[in-house]
Amino acid sequence: MLVFSLLTATSKATLAVTSPELSAAQTACGLLSRAFPQLVAFPGSPQYTADNAHYAVSSIQNSTCSIEPNTPQDVAEILRIVGRDDVRAPFAIKSGGHAYNIGQSSTTGIQLSLVKFNTVSYNPSTKTATIGTGLTWDQVYKQLEPIGVMVTGGRIPGIGVGGFSLGGGYSWKTDQFGLCVDTIVSFDVVLPSGQFTRVTNSSNPDLFFALKGGLNNFGIVTAITFETHPQTLVWGGTLIYTRDVADQVNQVVASFDVNNTDLKAQIIAEPTSIGGQFIYSVFLFYDAPNPPSGLFDPFLAIPAAQSAIKTQTFVEFLTSNFGDGTLGIGPFKYGAHVIPIVNYTPDVLAEMVEQVTNIGNSLMPLFNGSTLIVACGAEPFTKPFSHSRGGAYPHPPSRQVKPTAPFLALQAGADKNQEAILVRGVKQLSRNVQARAVQEGQSRWDDLLYPNYALFDTPLELMYGSNVARLKAIARKVDPKGIMRLTGGFKF
Helix, strand or coil: CCCHHHCCCCCCCCCCCCHHHHHHHHHHHHHHHHHCCCCEECCCCHHHHHHHCCCCHHHCCCCCEEECCCCHHHHHHHHHHHCCCCCCCCEEEECCCCCCCCCCCCCCCEEEECCCCCCEEEECCCCEEEEECCCEHHHHHHHHHHHCEECCCCCCCCCEHHHHHHHCCCCCCHHHHCCHHHHEEEEEEECCCCCEEEECCCCCHHHHHHHCCCCCCCCEEEEEEEECEECCCEEEEEEEECHHHHHHHHHHHHHHHHHCCCCCEEEEEEEEEECCEEEEEEEEEECCCCCCCCCCHHHHCCCCCEEEEEEECHHHHHHHHHCCCCCCCCCEEEEECCEEECCCCHHHHHHHHHHHHHHHHHHHHHHCCCCEEEEEEECCCCCCCCCCCCCCCCCCCCCCCEEEEEEEEEECCCCCCHHHHHHHHHHHHHHHHHHHHHHCCCCCCCCCCCCCCCCCCCCCHHHHHHHHHHHHHHHHHHCCCCHHHHCCCCCC
16 A cells, blocks of 8 residues: 555565465454454454554555454454464554554554554552553543643554653653653553563563563553653644745744743644645744743734634643644545754754745646645754653663654655655655754754654664664563564564
């Protein structure tokens, strides 16, 4: 369905099912439907459609069947069946379905949806919340905000708790509390052996380390316990600028990046080409009812085509600025990657503007009138790794790189060549912007990339660095039969 022609034999992503694997999937689906007749769904049913749905059309595969386990015991039996020596069926684990890469949470084998792991439990004595991995972060926030607490989760609606947390997790609260993985107290995990266990840094430090950024390689996580913090009203919203003030916006973003010391203040600055029309979106956020006087005045002083800034609840901030988390162009195909940048100089930001504009203009004629979005999101955290507690995804305080987010999105069409064009486009955008950042001394070619944004063919070493050997050893110990290797995505 996606970019099979681009993949080499060394690709880290599992995208296709061969005939023996399809036969194994059919066998597994038969066994699962007999073991769980109320939980398994097949093509044509509403459950099957929901279980296979993803954020982007380009991330969807048509599974042989889907299943929605109710309990960790169900998950253990599913793993036992798909991992049997005489079956070995490919499968995928879906939390929210926001994965950018095909095969990461989709499959042509057995689609396992965690949607029924959907509870939120707050413990006021420990100030922690235990959250099911079948929820999206906006669903979580709606349950926590009324009791006056919050967690360090996703920044837009629709992002699943499971994938976000297992990949690292940058938040609107990262400067205050760290990445999502830095706030995790424990993981409830069904190991590949079928054993259910609660993993903490004390009970199993190696596995706890591996789960903090190591993705879907070590078992199926059904719930995670997080530290919480008090939540008040917040201030923020969206400013949309036109091309004629882009240089002014670049100067203000660059100044904010190097001068801001208020950890409650965050922004995302995103130059974007939509159908050949340029806009510059800046999302302002302050984690209190009002920011200190003057903090965001430089942004507000630039004439904006649209402005929607106010004091509101945290949930209102997400929904009023990001809607349902989609892009407003209907079903779409998607190509995304990540650029590590230390600081956003005006020249780096100008390069982002130029590349977004040029790539948008050059690719539009290839898509026969379908709307193409080309964007590059600057994320000028203050010091995102200052609260680092380690983990599989290296984020050391000694090298505070920020995960710049380039992406291309296209109204979905039937042409199978579209995905390959999007991948080439996002690679070109990433390469050219990083080249300018390297030239400016704000990036290195060996800087590590954020796994949750990284394109499917990113080498493990470029995401996990010196942690790769340790993670491979942990994977061999936890999963000696390689059951989790039946899933797609990045594999240790």
